[in-house]
Amino acid sequence: MLATDNALEDAADSGEITFTGLGFYDDAGDELAVEERGALRRMQGLATELTDVTEVEYRQLRLERVVLIGVWTVGTIVDAETSMAELAQLAETAGSVVLDALVQRRDKPDTATYVGSGKAKELAEVVRAAGADTVICDGELTPGQLRQLEEVVKVKVIDRTALILDIFAQHATSKEGKAQVELAQLQYMLPRLRGWGESMSRQAASGGRAPIGTRGPGETKIETDRRRLRARIAKLRRELREMETVRETKRSSRKRGEVPSVAIAGYTNAGKSSLLNRLTGAGVLVEDALFATLDPTVRRATLPDGRAFTLTDTVGFVRHLPHQIVEAFRSTLEEVADADLILHVVDGSHADPVGQLSAVREVLNDIDAGDVPELVIVNKTDIADKTTVAAIRRVAPDAVCVSARTGAGIAELVEALATRVPHPQVEVDVVVPYNRGDLVARVHESGEVLHQGHNATGTELRARVSAALAAELGAYRAPARV
Ligand SMILES: Nc1nc2c(ncn2[C@@H]2O[C@H](COP(=O)(O)OP(=O)(O)OP(=O)(O)O)[C@@H](O)[C@H]2O)c(=O)[nH]1
Numbered sequence: 001m002l003a004t005d006n007a008l009e010d011a012a013d014s015g016e017i018t019f020t021g022l023g024f025y026d027d028a029g030d031e032l033a034v035e036e037r038g039a040l041r042r043m044q045g046l047a048t049e050l051t052d053v054t055e056v057e058y059r060q061l062r063l064e065r066v067v068l069i070g071v072w073t074v075g076t077i078v079d080a081e082t083s084m085a086e087l088a089q090l091a092e093t094a095g096s097v098v099l100d101a102l103v104q105r106r107d108k109p110d111t112a113t114y115v116g117s118g119k120a121k122e123l124a125e126v127v128r129a130a131g132a133d134t135v136i137c138d139g140e141l142t143p144g145q146l147r148q149l150e151e152v153v154k155v156k157v158i159d160r161t162a163l164i165l166d167i168f169a170q171h172a173t174s175k176e177g178k179a180q181v182e183l184a185q186l187q188y189m190l191p192r193l194r195g196w197g198e199s200m201s202r203q204a205a206s207g208g209r210a211p212i213g214t215r216g217p218g219e220t221k222i223e224t225d226r227r228r229l230r231a232r233i234a235k236l237r238r239e240l241r242e243m244e245t246v247r248e249t250k251r252s253s254r255k256r257g258e259v260p261s262v263a264i265a266g267y268t269n270a271g272k273s274s275l276l277n278r279l280t281g282a283g284v285l286v287e288d289a290l291f292a293t294l295d296p297t298v299r300r301a302t303l304p305d306g307r308a309f310t311l312t313d314t315v316g317f318v319r320h321l322p323h324q325i326v327e328a329f330r331s332t333l334e335e336v337a338d339a340d341l342i343l344h345v346v347d348g349s350h351a352d353p354v355g356q357l358s359a360v361r362e363v364l365n366d367i368d369a370g371d372v373p374e375l376v377i378v379n380k381t382d383i384a385d386k387t388t389v390a391a392i393r394r395v396a397p398d399a400v401c402v403s404a405r406t407g408a409g410i411a412e413l414v415e416a417l418a419t420r421v422p423h424p425q426v427e428v429d430v431v432v433p434y435n436r437g438d439l440v441a442r443v444h445e446s447g448e449v450l451h452q453g454h455n456a457t458g459t460e461l462r463a464r465v466s467a468a469l470a471a472e473l474g475a476y477r478a479p480a481r482v
Protein backbone atom coordinates (compact mmCIF):
# COMPACT_ATOMS: atom_id res chain seq x y z
CA MET A 1 0.00 0.00 0.00
CA LEU A 2 1.13 3.53 -0.68
CA ALA A 3 1.38 6.05 2.10
CA THR A 4 -1.46 8.53 2.13
CA ASP A 5 -2.22 11.84 3.67
CA ASN A 6 -4.94 11.82 6.24
CA ALA A 7 -6.15 15.16 5.11
CA LEU A 8 -7.33 13.86 1.81
CA GLU A 9 -8.57 16.06 -0.89
CA ASP A 10 -12.08 14.93 -1.52
CA ALA A 11 -14.32 14.91 -4.58
CA ALA A 12 -12.59 17.39 -6.78
CA ASP A 13 -15.82 19.07 -7.71
CA SER A 14 -17.48 19.63 -4.37
CA GLY A 15 -16.35 23.21 -4.55
CA GLU A 16 -14.50 22.96 -1.28
CA ILE A 17 -11.81 20.79 0.15
CA THR A 18 -13.22 18.28 2.59
CA PHE A 19 -10.93 16.65 5.02
CA THR A 20 -11.77 13.04 5.44
CA GLY A 21 -9.83 11.25 8.11
CA LEU A 22 -9.43 7.63 7.17
CA GLY A 23 -11.98 6.61 9.77
CA PHE A 24 -14.60 8.72 8.11
CA TYR A 25 -15.08 6.48 5.14
CA ASP A 26 -14.96 3.09 6.76
CA ASP A 27 -16.60 -0.05 5.45
CA ALA A 28 -19.82 0.70 7.26
CA GLY A 29 -19.92 4.04 5.48
CA ASP A 30 -19.66 2.28 2.16
CA GLU A 31 -22.53 -0.01 2.98
CA LEU A 32 -24.59 2.97 3.95
CA ALA A 33 -23.97 4.60 0.62
CA VAL A 34 -25.02 1.43 -1.15
CA GLU A 35 -28.16 1.20 0.97
CA GLU A 36 -29.08 4.82 0.28
CA ARG A 37 -28.71 4.14 -3.37
CA GLY A 38 -31.14 1.22 -3.13
CA ALA A 39 -33.67 3.41 -1.37
CA LEU A 40 -33.35 5.95 -4.12
CA ARG A 41 -34.16 3.32 -6.69
CA ARG A 42 -37.28 2.21 -4.91
CA MET A 43 -38.64 5.74 -4.87
CA GLN A 44 -38.33 6.08 -8.61
CA GLY A 45 -41.82 4.84 -9.47
CA LEU A 46 -43.75 7.64 -7.80
CA ALA A 47 -44.80 9.19 -11.06
CA THR A 48 -46.49 6.04 -12.39
CA GLU A 49 -49.96 7.40 -11.64
CA LEU A 50 -49.59 10.39 -13.92
CA THR A 51 -51.82 10.26 -16.95
CA ASP A 52 -50.88 13.48 -18.66
CA VAL A 53 -47.13 13.51 -18.64
CA THR A 54 -44.61 14.78 -21.10
CA GLU A 55 -42.27 12.53 -22.99
CA VAL A 56 -39.49 13.61 -20.66
CA GLU A 57 -41.37 12.55 -17.56
CA TYR A 58 -42.69 9.44 -19.22
CA ARG A 59 -39.26 8.18 -20.21
CA GLN A 60 -38.09 8.66 -16.65
CA LEU A 61 -40.79 6.45 -15.15
CA ARG A 62 -39.65 3.36 -13.37
CA LEU A 63 -38.41 0.49 -15.48
CA GLU A 64 -39.52 -2.54 -13.60
CA ARG A 65 -40.11 -5.76 -15.49
CA VAL A 66 -38.24 -5.69 -18.73
CA VAL A 67 -37.64 -7.74 -21.88
CA LEU A 68 -34.43 -7.11 -23.81
CA ILE A 69 -34.15 -7.10 -27.56
CA GLY A 70 -31.04 -6.88 -29.70
CA VAL A 71 -30.14 -6.84 -33.35
CA TRP A 72 -26.98 -8.78 -34.06
CA THR A 73 -25.35 -7.35 -37.17
CA VAL A 74 -21.63 -8.15 -37.01
CA GLY A 75 -19.33 -10.47 -35.08
CA THR A 76 -19.85 -13.92 -33.64
CA ILE A 77 -22.70 -15.27 -31.56
CA VAL A 78 -20.39 -14.92 -28.54
CA ASP A 79 -20.09 -11.17 -29.21
CA ALA A 80 -23.87 -10.92 -29.44
CA GLU A 81 -24.25 -12.79 -26.15
CA THR A 82 -21.65 -10.60 -24.42
CA SER A 83 -23.46 -7.52 -25.61
CA MET A 84 -26.84 -8.79 -24.36
CA ALA A 85 -25.30 -9.84 -21.03
CA GLU A 86 -24.00 -6.31 -20.64
CA LEU A 87 -27.42 -4.87 -21.50
CA ALA A 88 -28.95 -7.14 -18.83
CA GLN A 89 -26.38 -5.92 -16.31
CA LEU A 90 -27.13 -2.31 -17.21
CA ALA A 91 -30.88 -2.96 -16.83
CA GLU A 92 -30.37 -4.55 -13.44
CA THR A 93 -28.15 -1.69 -12.35
CA ALA A 94 -31.02 0.64 -13.27
CA GLY A 95 -33.22 -1.35 -10.90
CA SER A 96 -35.18 -3.55 -13.28
CA VAL A 97 -35.86 -7.26 -13.35
CA VAL A 98 -34.93 -8.86 -16.66
CA LEU A 99 -37.58 -11.40 -17.67
CA ASP A 100 -36.41 -12.40 -21.11
CA ALA A 101 -34.04 -11.49 -23.91
CA LEU A 102 -34.32 -11.91 -27.67
CA VAL A 103 -31.75 -11.39 -30.39
CA GLN A 104 -32.34 -11.14 -34.09
CA ARG A 105 -29.69 -11.70 -36.76
CA ARG A 106 -30.03 -8.99 -39.42
CA ASP A 107 -27.73 -7.08 -41.77
CA LYS A 108 -28.91 -3.86 -40.20
CA PRO A 109 -31.71 -2.79 -37.87
CA ASP A 110 -35.13 -2.33 -39.47
CA THR A 111 -35.73 1.34 -40.24
CA ALA A 112 -39.31 1.19 -38.97
CA THR A 113 -39.36 -1.05 -35.92
CA TYR A 114 -35.66 -1.79 -35.21
CA VAL A 115 -36.27 -5.57 -35.39
CA GLY A 116 -38.16 -6.98 -38.35
CA SER A 117 -41.95 -6.89 -38.26
CA GLY A 118 -42.26 -10.64 -37.63
CA LYS A 119 -39.80 -10.44 -34.73
CA ALA A 120 -41.64 -7.41 -33.36
CA LYS A 121 -44.86 -9.45 -33.20
CA GLU A 122 -43.01 -12.28 -31.49
CA LEU A 123 -41.61 -9.74 -29.03
CA ALA A 124 -45.11 -8.42 -28.33
CA GLU A 125 -46.17 -11.96 -27.49
CA VAL A 126 -43.22 -12.49 -25.14
CA VAL A 127 -43.93 -9.16 -23.44
CA ARG A 128 -47.57 -10.09 -22.93
CA ALA A 129 -46.84 -13.58 -21.66
CA ALA A 130 -44.14 -12.39 -19.25
CA GLY A 131 -46.17 -9.44 -18.02
CA ALA A 132 -43.37 -7.00 -18.82
CA ASP A 133 -43.88 -3.26 -18.72
CA THR A 134 -40.82 -2.17 -20.69
CA VAL A 135 -38.74 -3.26 -23.66
CA ILE A 136 -35.10 -2.25 -23.78
CA CYS A 137 -33.28 -2.24 -27.13
CA ASP A 138 -29.54 -2.85 -27.41
CA GLY A 139 -28.72 0.20 -29.51
CA GLU A 140 -29.67 3.78 -30.13
CA LEU A 141 -33.05 4.03 -31.84
CA THR A 142 -34.49 6.90 -33.81
CA PRO A 143 -37.56 8.59 -32.35
CA GLY A 144 -39.59 6.99 -35.13
CA GLN A 145 -38.32 3.49 -34.36
CA LEU A 146 -39.13 3.92 -30.68
CA ARG A 147 -42.66 4.99 -31.48
CA GLN A 148 -43.39 2.34 -34.08
CA LEU A 149 -42.01 -0.49 -31.98
CA GLU A 150 -44.05 0.81 -29.06
CA GLU A 151 -47.16 0.59 -31.19
CA VAL A 152 -46.51 -3.09 -31.84
CA VAL A 153 -45.44 -4.22 -28.38
CA LYS A 154 -47.90 -1.97 -26.50
CA VAL A 155 -45.48 -1.14 -23.69
CA LYS A 156 -42.81 1.48 -23.21
CA VAL A 157 -39.69 1.04 -25.35
CA ILE A 158 -36.37 2.58 -24.42
CA ASP A 159 -32.93 2.25 -25.94
CA ARG A 160 -29.48 1.59 -24.51
CA THR A 161 -28.59 5.28 -24.46
CA ALA A 162 -31.65 6.18 -22.38
CA LEU A 163 -30.88 3.28 -20.05
CA ILE A 164 -27.33 4.49 -19.43
CA LEU A 165 -28.60 8.02 -18.89
CA ASP A 166 -31.09 6.64 -16.36
CA ILE A 167 -28.30 4.90 -14.42
CA PHE A 168 -26.22 8.05 -14.43
CA ALA A 169 -29.23 9.98 -13.14
CA GLN A 170 -29.66 7.54 -10.25
CA HIS A 171 -25.97 7.58 -9.37
CA ALA A 172 -25.13 11.26 -9.60
CA THR A 173 -24.61 12.74 -6.15
CA SER A 174 -22.63 15.94 -6.48
CA LYS A 175 -24.22 19.14 -7.72
CA GLU A 176 -22.05 19.14 -10.80
CA GLY A 177 -22.66 15.44 -11.50
CA LYS A 178 -26.42 15.95 -11.32
CA ALA A 179 -26.30 18.97 -13.58
CA GLN A 180 -24.14 17.11 -16.11
CA VAL A 181 -26.50 14.15 -16.21
CA GLU A 182 -29.57 16.33 -16.53
CA LEU A 183 -27.99 18.20 -19.39
CA ALA A 184 -27.21 14.93 -21.16
CA GLN A 185 -30.77 13.67 -20.58
CA LEU A 186 -32.38 16.82 -21.88
CA GLN A 187 -30.21 16.79 -24.97
CA TYR A 188 -31.24 13.22 -25.59
CA MET A 189 -34.90 14.06 -25.05
CA LEU A 190 -35.14 17.21 -27.14
CA PRO A 191 -35.29 15.58 -30.58
CA ARG A 192 -37.46 12.78 -29.19
CA LEU A 193 -39.98 15.01 -27.56
CA ARG A 194 -43.60 14.27 -28.17
CA GLY A 195 -46.57 14.79 -25.94
CA TRP A 196 -48.04 11.90 -24.13
CA GLY A 197 -51.59 11.28 -23.01
CA GLU A 198 -52.84 14.42 -24.69
CA SER A 199 -54.78 14.47 -27.95
CA MET A 200 -53.01 17.47 -29.44
CA SER A 201 -49.62 15.95 -28.98
CA ARG A 202 -50.83 12.62 -30.28
CA GLN A 203 -51.77 14.40 -33.47
CA ALA A 204 -48.43 16.06 -33.61
CA ALA A 205 -46.78 12.74 -33.06
CA SER A 206 -48.60 10.95 -35.84
CA GLY A 207 -48.90 13.76 -38.34
CA GLY A 208 -45.61 15.54 -37.74
CA ARG A 209 -46.71 19.20 -37.57
CA ALA A 210 -49.69 20.39 -35.59
CA PRO A 211 -52.62 21.52 -37.80
CA ILE A 212 -53.05 25.21 -38.69
CA GLY A 213 -54.92 27.09 -36.04
CA THR A 214 -53.52 25.12 -33.16
CA ARG A 215 -50.31 27.14 -32.97
CA GLY A 216 -49.75 30.64 -31.65
CA PRO A 217 -51.27 31.58 -28.32
CA GLY A 218 -52.89 28.18 -28.11
CA GLU A 219 -49.42 26.69 -28.35
CA THR A 220 -49.43 22.90 -28.13
CA LYS A 221 -48.08 21.22 -25.07
CA ILE A 222 -45.23 19.80 -27.05
CA GLU A 223 -44.09 23.26 -28.11
CA THR A 224 -44.29 24.52 -24.55
CA ASP A 225 -42.29 21.50 -23.47
CA ARG A 226 -39.68 22.10 -26.10
CA ARG A 227 -39.32 25.72 -25.06
CA ARG A 228 -39.10 24.77 -21.41
CA LEU A 229 -36.45 22.19 -22.22
CA ARG A 230 -34.34 24.63 -24.22
CA ALA A 231 -34.50 27.19 -21.43
CA ARG A 232 -33.46 24.56 -18.92
CA ILE A 233 -30.58 23.41 -21.13
CA ALA A 234 -29.30 26.97 -21.41
CA LYS A 235 -29.50 27.42 -17.65
CA LEU A 236 -27.67 24.16 -16.97
CA ARG A 237 -24.93 25.08 -19.42
CA ARG A 238 -24.44 28.40 -17.62
CA GLU A 239 -24.32 26.73 -14.21
CA LEU A 240 -21.89 24.09 -15.42
CA ARG A 241 -19.58 26.72 -16.86
CA GLU A 242 -19.42 28.38 -13.45
CA MET A 243 -18.69 25.08 -11.71
CA GLU A 244 -16.03 24.38 -14.28
CA THR A 245 -14.27 27.61 -13.35
CA VAL A 246 -14.12 26.48 -9.72
CA ARG A 247 -12.75 23.12 -10.79
CA GLU A 248 -10.20 24.76 -13.08
CA THR A 249 -8.95 26.88 -10.22
CA LYS A 250 -8.53 23.86 -8.00
CA ARG A 251 -6.86 21.87 -10.73
CA SER A 252 -4.42 24.63 -11.56
CA SER A 253 -3.59 25.04 -7.88
CA ARG A 254 -2.80 21.33 -7.82
CA LYS A 255 -0.73 21.80 -10.96
CA ARG A 256 1.15 24.69 -9.35
CA GLY A 257 2.15 22.29 -6.63
CA GLU A 258 3.55 20.40 -9.61
CA VAL A 259 2.73 17.08 -8.03
CA PRO A 260 2.38 14.55 -10.85
CA SER A 261 -1.12 13.26 -11.41
CA VAL A 262 -2.19 9.71 -12.16
CA ALA A 263 -5.72 9.00 -13.36
CA ILE A 264 -7.40 5.62 -12.99
CA ALA A 265 -9.55 4.96 -16.03
CA GLY A 266 -11.21 1.90 -17.47
CA TYR A 267 -14.37 0.07 -18.34
CA THR A 268 -17.18 0.29 -15.83
CA ASN A 269 -17.02 -2.34 -13.06
CA ALA A 270 -13.34 -3.12 -13.85
CA GLY A 271 -12.41 -2.43 -10.23
CA LYS A 272 -11.08 1.14 -10.48
CA SER A 273 -12.44 2.26 -7.12
CA SER A 274 -11.32 -0.99 -5.50
CA LEU A 275 -7.82 -0.37 -6.83
CA LEU A 276 -7.80 3.19 -5.50
CA ASN A 277 -8.91 1.86 -2.13
CA ARG A 278 -6.26 -0.85 -2.21
CA LEU A 279 -3.54 1.65 -3.11
CA THR A 280 -4.54 4.38 -0.68
CA GLY A 281 -7.04 2.95 1.81
CA ALA A 282 -9.41 5.67 0.66
CA GLY A 283 -12.79 3.99 1.21
CA VAL A 284 -14.31 5.02 -2.10
CA LEU A 285 -17.70 3.53 -2.98
CA VAL A 286 -17.29 0.07 -4.46
CA GLU A 287 -20.36 -1.63 -5.81
CA ASP A 288 -21.00 -4.55 -8.11
CA ALA A 289 -22.93 -2.25 -10.36
CA LEU A 290 -22.16 -0.36 -13.51
CA PHE A 291 -21.26 3.29 -13.13
CA ALA A 292 -20.97 3.23 -9.35
CA THR A 293 -18.56 6.15 -9.53
CA LEU A 294 -19.55 9.34 -11.29
CA ASP A 295 -17.65 12.00 -9.41
CA PRO A 296 -13.91 12.10 -9.68
CA THR A 297 -12.22 11.50 -6.35
CA VAL A 298 -8.70 12.78 -5.90
CA ARG A 299 -6.35 11.27 -3.34
CA ARG A 300 -2.79 12.14 -2.50
CA ALA A 301 -0.35 9.31 -2.32
CA THR A 302 3.37 8.92 -1.80
CA LEU A 303 5.72 6.50 -3.50
CA PRO A 304 8.14 4.45 -1.40
CA ASP A 305 10.93 6.89 -2.36
CA GLY A 306 8.93 9.76 -0.89
CA ARG A 307 7.68 11.36 -4.10
CA ALA A 308 4.11 12.59 -3.87
CA PHE A 309 1.50 12.33 -6.59
CA THR A 310 -2.27 12.53 -6.92
CA LEU A 311 -4.42 9.55 -7.82
CA THR A 312 -7.84 10.22 -9.36
CA ASP A 313 -10.70 7.74 -9.61
CA THR A 314 -13.02 8.48 -12.52
CA VAL A 315 -16.28 7.56 -14.14
CA GLY A 316 -16.23 4.21 -15.92
CA PHE A 317 -16.50 3.86 -19.66
CA VAL A 318 -18.72 1.57 -21.68
CA ARG A 319 -19.01 0.54 -25.32
CA HIS A 320 -20.73 3.29 -27.26
CA LEU A 321 -20.82 5.63 -24.31
CA PRO A 322 -23.63 7.97 -25.33
CA HIS A 323 -22.10 11.06 -26.88
CA GLN A 324 -24.41 13.20 -24.76
CA ILE A 325 -22.64 11.76 -21.72
CA VAL A 326 -19.17 12.36 -23.14
CA GLU A 327 -20.17 15.94 -23.94
CA ALA A 328 -21.77 16.62 -20.58
CA PHE A 329 -18.92 15.00 -18.63
CA ARG A 330 -16.20 16.55 -20.74
CA SER A 331 -14.95 18.78 -17.95
CA THR A 332 -14.64 15.90 -15.47
CA LEU A 333 -13.11 13.69 -18.12
CA GLU A 334 -10.51 16.37 -18.72
CA GLU A 335 -8.99 15.29 -15.42
CA VAL A 336 -7.95 12.20 -17.33
CA ALA A 337 -6.68 14.09 -20.37
CA ASP A 338 -4.57 16.29 -18.09
CA ALA A 339 -2.96 13.44 -16.17
CA ASP A 340 0.72 12.54 -16.42
CA LEU A 341 -0.14 8.85 -16.48
CA ILE A 342 -3.31 6.80 -17.00
CA LEU A 343 -3.74 3.56 -15.10
CA HIS A 344 -6.01 1.73 -17.49
CA VAL A 345 -7.75 -0.94 -15.42
CA VAL A 346 -9.26 -3.90 -17.23
CA ASP A 347 -11.30 -6.72 -15.71
CA GLY A 348 -9.37 -9.94 -16.42
CA SER A 349 -12.40 -12.05 -15.46
CA HIS A 350 -14.67 -10.48 -18.07
CA ALA A 351 -15.73 -12.35 -21.21
CA ASP A 352 -14.21 -9.78 -23.56
CA PRO A 353 -11.53 -7.68 -21.85
CA VAL A 354 -9.71 -6.97 -25.14
CA GLY A 355 -12.92 -5.45 -26.53
CA GLN A 356 -13.22 -3.39 -23.35
CA LEU A 357 -9.65 -2.16 -23.72
CA SER A 358 -10.34 -0.83 -27.19
CA ALA A 359 -13.72 0.65 -26.21
CA VAL A 360 -11.97 2.60 -23.43
CA ARG A 361 -9.19 3.73 -25.77
CA GLU A 362 -11.83 5.02 -28.15
CA VAL A 363 -13.32 7.22 -25.44
CA LEU A 364 -9.83 8.33 -24.36
CA ASN A 365 -9.13 9.48 -27.91
CA ASP A 366 -12.48 11.21 -27.93
CA ILE A 367 -11.55 13.34 -24.94
CA ASP A 368 -8.03 14.06 -26.25
CA ALA A 369 -6.38 11.77 -23.73
CA GLY A 370 -5.01 9.47 -26.41
CA ASP A 371 -1.46 10.79 -26.00
CA VAL A 372 -1.22 10.44 -22.23
CA PRO A 373 1.13 7.57 -21.29
CA GLU A 374 -0.90 4.52 -20.29
CA LEU A 375 -0.16 1.60 -18.02
CA VAL A 376 -2.57 -1.31 -18.38
CA ILE A 377 -3.56 -3.05 -15.15
CA VAL A 378 -5.24 -6.43 -15.42
CA ASN A 379 -7.43 -6.66 -12.33
CA LYS A 380 -9.41 -9.51 -10.73
CA THR A 381 -6.62 -12.02 -11.44
CA ASP A 382 -7.93 -13.99 -8.43
CA ILE A 383 -10.89 -15.09 -10.57
CA ALA A 384 -9.56 -14.56 -14.11
CA ASP A 385 -8.55 -17.48 -16.26
CA LYS A 386 -5.01 -17.69 -17.54
CA THR A 387 -5.81 -17.76 -21.25
CA THR A 388 -7.80 -14.51 -20.97
CA VAL A 389 -4.94 -12.83 -19.10
CA ALA A 390 -2.52 -14.09 -21.76
CA ALA A 391 -4.77 -12.63 -24.48
CA ILE A 392 -4.69 -9.22 -22.77
CA ARG A 393 -0.91 -9.39 -22.45
CA ARG A 394 -0.62 -9.98 -26.17
CA VAL A 395 -2.22 -6.58 -26.86
CA ALA A 396 -0.68 -4.88 -23.80
CA PRO A 397 2.71 -6.53 -23.17
CA ASP A 398 3.65 -4.19 -20.27
CA ALA A 399 0.44 -4.90 -18.38
CA VAL A 400 0.73 -5.43 -14.63
CA CYS A 401 -1.50 -8.17 -13.21
CA VAL A 402 -3.15 -7.51 -9.86
CA SER A 403 -6.07 -8.38 -7.67
CA ALA A 404 -7.47 -5.37 -5.84
CA ARG A 405 -9.37 -7.86 -3.72
CA THR A 406 -6.50 -10.04 -2.47
CA GLY A 407 -3.67 -7.54 -2.90
CA ALA A 408 -1.75 -9.83 -5.24
CA GLY A 409 0.52 -7.90 -7.60
CA ILE A 410 0.06 -4.59 -5.79
CA ALA A 411 3.74 -4.42 -4.83
CA GLU A 412 4.66 -4.84 -8.53
CA LEU A 413 2.16 -2.13 -9.42
CA VAL A 414 3.73 0.27 -6.92
CA GLU A 415 7.13 -0.50 -8.45
CA ALA A 416 5.80 0.15 -11.95
CA LEU A 417 4.28 3.41 -10.71
CA ALA A 418 7.63 4.46 -9.25
CA THR A 419 9.27 4.12 -12.66
CA ARG A 420 6.38 5.68 -14.60
CA VAL A 421 5.44 8.66 -12.42
CA PRO A 422 7.54 11.48 -13.88
CA HIS A 423 10.45 12.71 -11.80
CA PRO A 424 10.78 16.40 -11.04
CA GLN A 425 12.76 18.09 -13.77
CA VAL A 426 15.29 20.49 -12.26
CA GLU A 427 18.18 19.75 -9.92
CA VAL A 428 18.85 22.53 -7.42
CA ASP A 429 21.59 23.08 -4.86
CA VAL A 430 20.45 25.66 -2.32
CA VAL A 431 20.82 26.94 1.23
CA VAL A 432 17.37 27.92 2.44
CA PRO A 433 17.36 30.37 5.37
CA TYR A 434 15.79 29.00 8.55
CA ASN A 435 12.88 31.44 8.33
CA ARG A 436 11.80 29.80 5.03
CA GLY A 437 10.84 26.44 6.47
CA ASP A 438 7.82 26.54 4.13
CA LEU A 439 10.09 26.16 1.10
CA VAL A 440 11.95 23.24 2.67
CA ALA A 441 8.61 21.57 3.35
CA ARG A 442 7.52 22.04 -0.26
CA VAL A 443 10.73 20.52 -1.57
CA HIS A 444 10.06 17.49 0.60
CA GLU A 445 6.47 17.32 -0.47
CA SER A 446 6.75 17.58 -4.22
CA GLY A 447 10.44 17.06 -4.93
CA GLU A 448 13.07 14.42 -4.45
CA VAL A 449 15.62 15.27 -1.80
CA LEU A 450 19.09 14.00 -2.74
CA HIS A 451 20.96 15.53 0.17
CA GLN A 452 20.04 17.60 3.22
CA GLY A 453 22.27 19.24 5.79
CA HIS A 454 22.39 22.29 8.02
CA ASN A 455 24.85 25.14 8.35
CA ALA A 456 24.98 28.48 10.10
CA THR A 457 22.78 30.26 7.57
CA GLY A 458 20.16 27.65 6.79
CA THR A 459 19.14 24.25 5.42
CA GLU A 460 21.36 22.89 2.67
CA LEU A 461 19.32 21.05 0.09
CA ARG A 462 20.29 19.24 -3.07
CA ALA A 463 17.09 18.10 -4.70
CA ARG A 464 15.15 17.59 -7.90
CA VAL A 465 12.14 19.86 -8.09
CA SER A 466 9.67 21.26 -10.60
CA ALA A 467 10.70 24.22 -12.74
CA ALA A 468 8.28 26.45 -10.84
CA LEU A 469 9.69 25.57 -7.45
CA ALA A 470 13.26 25.84 -8.78
CA ALA A 471 12.51 29.43 -9.79
CA GLU A 472 11.29 30.23 -6.28
CA LEU A 473 14.42 28.69 -4.81
CA GLY A 474 16.63 30.65 -7.21
CA ALA A 475 17.42 33.33 -4.64
CA TYR A 476 19.03 30.80 -2.29
CA ARG A 477 21.49 29.16 -4.63
CA ALA A 478 24.33 27.58 -2.67
CA PRO A 479 27.71 29.27 -2.95
CA ALA A 480 29.95 27.37 -5.35
CA ARG A 481 31.90 24.67 -3.58
CA VAL A 482 35.68 24.66 -3.70
N1 LIG B 1 -12.85 -11.05 -7.50
C1 LIG B 1 -12.50 -9.77 -7.56
N2 LIG B 1 -13.45 -8.83 -7.55
C2 LIG B 1 -13.07 -7.54 -7.61
C3 LIG B 1 -11.69 -7.16 -7.68
N3 LIG B 1 -11.64 -5.81 -7.75
C4 LIG B 1 -12.92 -5.36 -7.72
N4 LIG B 1 -13.79 -6.39 -7.64
C5 LIG B 1 -15.26 -6.30 -7.58
O1 LIG B 1 -15.73 -5.75 -8.80
C6 LIG B 1 -16.87 -4.92 -8.57
C7 LIG B 1 -16.63 -3.54 -9.14
O2 LIG B 1 -15.63 -2.87 -8.40
P1 LIG B 1 -15.49 -1.28 -8.38
O3 LIG B 1 -14.21 -0.98 -7.69
O4 LIG B 1 -16.73 -0.64 -7.91
O5 LIG B 1 -15.34 -1.01 -9.95
P2 LIG B 1 -15.26 0.38 -10.71
O6 LIG B 1 -14.35 0.15 -11.88
O7 LIG B 1 -14.91 1.48 -9.78
O8 LIG B 1 -16.75 0.50 -11.23
P3 LIG B 1 -17.61 1.81 -11.66
O9 LIG B 1 -17.29 2.93 -10.73
O10 LIG B 1 -18.98 1.28 -11.54
O11 LIG B 1 -17.23 2.09 -13.09
C8 LIG B 1 -17.08 -4.93 -7.06
O12 LIG B 1 -18.07 -5.89 -6.76
C9 LIG B 1 -15.74 -5.35 -6.51
O13 LIG B 1 -15.85 -5.99 -5.27
C10 LIG B 1 -10.71 -8.20 -7.68
O14 LIG B 1 -9.50 -7.99 -7.72
N5 LIG B 1 -11.18 -9.48 -7.61
Ligand SMILES: [Mg+2]
Pocket residue numbers: 272273274285286292293
Ligand atom coordinates in the same frame (compact mmCIF):
# COMPACT_ATOMS: atom_id res chain seq x y z
MG1 LIG C 1 -15.94 3.13 -9.26
